[in-house]
Amino acid sequence: MDDLLIRRATLLDGSGGEPVVGDLAVRDGRIRAIGPSLAVDATEVVDAGGLALMPGIIDSHTHFDAQITWDPYVRPSPALGVTTAVIGNCGFTIAPCRPADRELTMRNLTQVEGMSLDVLRQGIRWNFETFAEYLAQLRAGGSAVNLAAYIGHSSLRTWVMGADAARREATADEVAQMASMVRDAMAAGAVGLASSTSPAHNGEGGVPMPSRLAADAEHLALVEAMGAAGGGVYMVTKGGQMPVSLLEEMSARSGRPVMIAALLHNPMNPGAVFKDLDAISAANARGRRLLGQVSCCPLTMDFTLASPYPVEGLASWKPALGAQGAALRAVLADPGFRDAVRAELAAPAVFRLFNGEWDKVHVVEVADARHRALEQRSIADIAAEKGGDPLDAMLDLALAEDLATTFVAQLLNSDEEAVATMLNHPHSIVSLSDAGAHLTFFTDAGFGLHLLGHWVRERGAMALPEAVRRLTRQSAELFGMTGRGLLREGGAADLLLFDPATVGRGPKRRVFDLPGGAPRLTTDAIGVHGVWVNGALVADGRGLRGDAPLAGELMTRFAG
Numbered sequence: 001m002d003d004l005l006i007r008r009a010t011l012l013d014g015s016g017g018e019p020v021v022g023d024l025a026v027r028d029g030r031i032r033a034i035g036p037s038l039a040v041d042a043t044e045v046v047d048a049g050g051l052a053l054m055p056g057i058i059d060s061h062t063h064f065d066a067q068i069t070w071d072p073y074v075r076p077s078p079a080l081g082v083t084t085a086v087i088g089n090c091g092f093t094i095a096p097c098r099p100a101d102r103e104l105t106m107r108n109l110t111q112v113e114g115m116s117l118d119v120l121r122q123g124i125r126w127n128f129e130t131f132a133e134y135l136a137q138l139r140a141g142g143s144a145v146n147l148a149a150y151i152g153h154s155s156l157r158t159w160v161m162g163a164d165a166a167r168r169e170a171t172a173d174e175v176a177q178m179a180s181m182v183r184d185a186m187a188a189g190a191v192g193l194a195s196s197t198s199p200a201h202n203g204e205g206g207v208p209m210p211s212r213l214a215a216d217a218e219h220l221a222l223v224e225a226m227g228a229a230g231g232g233v234y235m236v237t238k239g240g241q242m243p244v245s246l247l248e249e250m251s252a253r254s255g256r257p258v259m260i261a262a263l264l265h266n267p268m269n270p271g272a273v274f275k276d277l278d279a280i281s282a283a284n285a286r287g288r289r290l291l292g293q294v295s296c297c298p299l300t301m302d303f304t305l306a307s308p309y310p311v312e313g314l315a316s317w318k319p320a321l322g323a324q325g326a327a328l329r330a331v332l333a334d335p336g337f338r339d340a341v342r343a344e345l346a347a348p349a350v351f352r353l354f355n356g357e358w359d360k361v362h363v364v365e366v367a368d369a370r371h372r373a374l375e376q377r378s379i380a381d382i383a384a385e386k387g388g389d390p391l392d393a394m395l396d397l398a399l400a401e402d403l404a405t406t407f408v409a410q411l412l413n414s415d416e417e418a419v420a421t422m423l424n425h426p427h428s429i430v431s432l433s434d435a436g437a438h439l440t441f442f443t444d445a446g447f448g449l450h451l452l453g454h455w456v457r458e459r460g461a462m463a464l465p466e467a468v469r470r471l472t473r474q475s476a477e478l479f480g481m482t483g484r485g486l487l488r489e490g491g492a493a494d495l496l497l498f499d500p501a502t503v504g505r506g507p508k509r510r511v512f513d514l515p516g517g518a519p520r521l522t523t524d525a526i527g528v529h530g531v532w533v534n535g536a537l538v539a540d541g542r543g544l545r546g547d548a549p550l551a552g553e554l555m556t557r558f559a560g
């Protein structure tokens with residue numbers, strides 16, 4: 001007797017091949033049989049006529065490292081079709097971490113990944129110090145999706161160098177200690193090593209995240225340590241100063257794939273992302289495995305001036321970082337501060353999150369009813385009406401409302417022609433959801449549904465079987481997740497049943513379910529009929545099931 005039979009589904013198997021209509025039977029968490037018309041007995045039978053069945057989505061860029069310790073359902077991802085999440089991206093992990101470094105680690109995450117310090121303090125369960133102990137905690141706690149975890153460069157640095165991690169290059173001895181910890185983590189089951197050299201990645205008070213202080217030799221040594229055992233993927237969110245040629249050398253020396261983030265299209269520097277993709281192609285032509293993480297979502301962030309992530313990477317914003325209350329308001333009101341910000345925005349930059357495109361910054365919600373007429377209007381528009389400067393207009397409004405005004409900025413990746421080209425690039429991977437991070441700024445955990453609905457159905461920018469391949473098998477192969485990412489007999493029953501005619505992600509909305517009742521943005525699935533992880537139904541047409549089992553596997557063995 002089988003546990004589940006899905007009948008008459010349009011099977012998109014993840015290979016990129018043409019779909020076929022057929023049945024799929026599941027037993028003990030695995031796909032037992034696939035055929036045109038299976039004559040089997042099953043406990044549960046789903047008639048999927050007209051619906052499509054694909055392998056569950058693999059989200060290769062999440063930041064669930066902290067959230068998963070209090071929320072094993074990693075909301076909202078499973079309801080959005082994600083059955084496997086890779087955590088630890090950019091190297092911003094919470095393991096390894098000594099008890100004395102916990103506060104600093106949380107303060108850094110608050111800044112770099114936009115996580116509320118109160119939420120982290122109330123939420124994180126710290127029953128570990130080493131990476132292996134962290135994995136043991138995850139295994140004991142269970143999860144609704146399958147997990148693979150990177151060992152994080154910034155955490156290694158903090159463990160070995162303490163507070164100096166964010167101040168200086170490492171000594172040869174310190175690099176050797178980190179390399180040995182990388183080898184231990186790989187033996188414990190890490191999926192690879194993650195790092196960041198991006199100037200957008202700052203910890204508390206605007207101090208660079210530790211991995212940004214690493215010399216090239218340190219990056220190379222750690223990647224070699226990762227590859228020494230014949231496995232692992234190296235991922236890095238790179239700054240403009242880190243050339244693809246260095247990453248090619250890292251792939252060559254380690255013999256391992258390199259994933260490069262965050263390849264987003266910047267309208268103020270539209271050629272940059274294609275230059276990187278061309279360099280990635282050239283490296284592949286020379287036999288290396290380099291892959292660029294691209295996003296199928298425009299990067300749009302909600303923010304208040306109390307914590308304005310989009311501008312916090314500006315050097316001129318530094319006086320405001322770490323300031324609070326009256327001190328922060330004084331900085332924001334200072335004409336000298338405003339002039340410095342204007343000057344920086346007027347100068348060209350290789351990579352910058354916010355580029356002074358004031359027509360793409362809007363007022364979402366005012367705190368004072370007298371300003372209601374400003375909601376939904378752009379800052380450029382509001383400033384033009386007053387005959388003033390846009391930065392002044394935004395800051396003056398925020399100051400008049402005790403910094404409680406909510407703004408939204410469309411930052412990057414909104415040029416649909418350019419993004420379509422990036423999504424179809426032979427060496428790109430559709431990724432960058434950042435699920436688990438920036439919880440009040442944006443929510444792209446539904447990126448897979450957006451690819452299927454917007455890019456495939458609405459724009460016709462990609463064929464459905466190819467989109468499915470890019471969301472499933474491509475990642476499974478890259479990471480060596482054997483038995484996942486394809487609909488095959490004997491493979492894991494990670495499944496997404498959806499309606500191709502309606503699939504998509506709903507509008508973002510705010511919910512208050514974080515520890516202490518703090519808010520986060522979320523989105524609902526559209527056109528999803530069922531999500532199974534290892535054969536267990538975790539979400540249906542109404543979203544995450546209340547009784548969803550924690551059937552995810554913590555993966556610690558990956559094919560070379």
Ligand SMILES: [Zn+2]
Pocket residue numbers: 061063089090237434
């Ligand atoms: Zn990230």
